Amino acid sequence: MxxxxxxxxxxxxxxxxxxxxxxxxxxxxxxxxxxxxxxxxxxxxxxxxxxxxxxxxxxxxxxxxxxxxxxxxxxxxxxxxxxxxxxxxxxxxxxxxxxxxxxxxxxxxxxxxxxxxxxxxxxxxxxRFKKVCSKCKSKRPLSETFCGEGAKGGCNYVFPQKKERVDKLPR
Missing domain, CATH: 1.10.10.10 (Winged helix-like DNA-binding domain superfamily/Winged helix DNA-binding domain)
Structure with a gap:
């Protein structure tokens, strides 16, 4: 919206x-x-x-x-x-x-x-923004859908889905 x-x-x-x-x-x-x-x-x-x-x-x-x-x-x-x-x-x-x-x-x-x-x-x-895995506390790239997807290491914890967002724009 x-x-x-x-x-x-x-x-x-x-x-x-x-x-x-x-x-x-x-x-x-x-x-x-x-x-x-x-x-x-x-x-x-x-x-x-x-x-x-x-x-x-x-x-x-x-x-x-x-x-x-x-x-x-x-x-x-x-x-x-x-x-x-x-x-x-x-x-x-x-x-x-x-x-x-x-x-x-x-x-x-x-x-x-x-x-x-x-x-x-x-x-x-x-x-460089990173997200922190709530299970193993490692810092992971934002693009990963589970901990350790793009690189070695990680606990394979599946990250929660992103929240729905709405745009509020100036005219």
Whole structure:
């Protein structure tokens, strides 16, 4: 199911339908929102500010699947990280961190604007997402359907099926 909203109109956010309890908001929804937000913020934003925007827009409609805690964080935050990793691997954005007032701050920068901020392009950062087998605790590639499918080792534990996802896209 695809649904749109106007990024500048909070009333349209409230009119979005809440997904079913077992549906998650898709990574594509977060990617599209991130690109729109970056466009409105002159090509860069701090990760904390972006998470606050996601919480403001999607927070009221997060399903039980989005709120599910995985390794100490809600699933929606992991999906946001995944969408940033996909955009980063395709060269659309850069994510970089540095210390500011004794605290680590992460920035998300459009590649088209990265030349303006030299320190953003200095360091190559790889995003390698893995899933952890709940039986043997080994880290496995996301593409595996059971533990040990693509490489030696593993306990042959069959990973659970992916949750159904819905797109919530800005107009």
């Amino acid at each position: 695809n649904e749109t909203y106007d990024l500048a109109d909070p009333m349209s956010w409230r009119k979005m339908h809440k997904p079913k309890p077992d549906q998650e908001i898709s990574a594509a929804s977060y990617k599209e929102l991130l690109l729109r937000v970056l466009d409105e913020h002159r090509g860069w934003i701090s990760n904390d500010d972006f998470l606050a925007i996601v919480q403001k827009i999607f927070g009221p409609i997060f399903s039980r699947a989005d709120k599910r805690i995985i390794r100490g964080r809600p699933k929606w935050m992991n999906t946001v990280d995944w969408s940033k990793a996909v955009l980063s691997s395709t060269g659309i954005i850069h994510t970089r961190s540095h210390q500011r007032d004794g605290k680590r701050v992460t920035y998300i920068v459009l590649r088209s604007h990265a030349e303006l901020i030299g320190w953003v392009t200095n360091k190559k950062q790889s995003a």
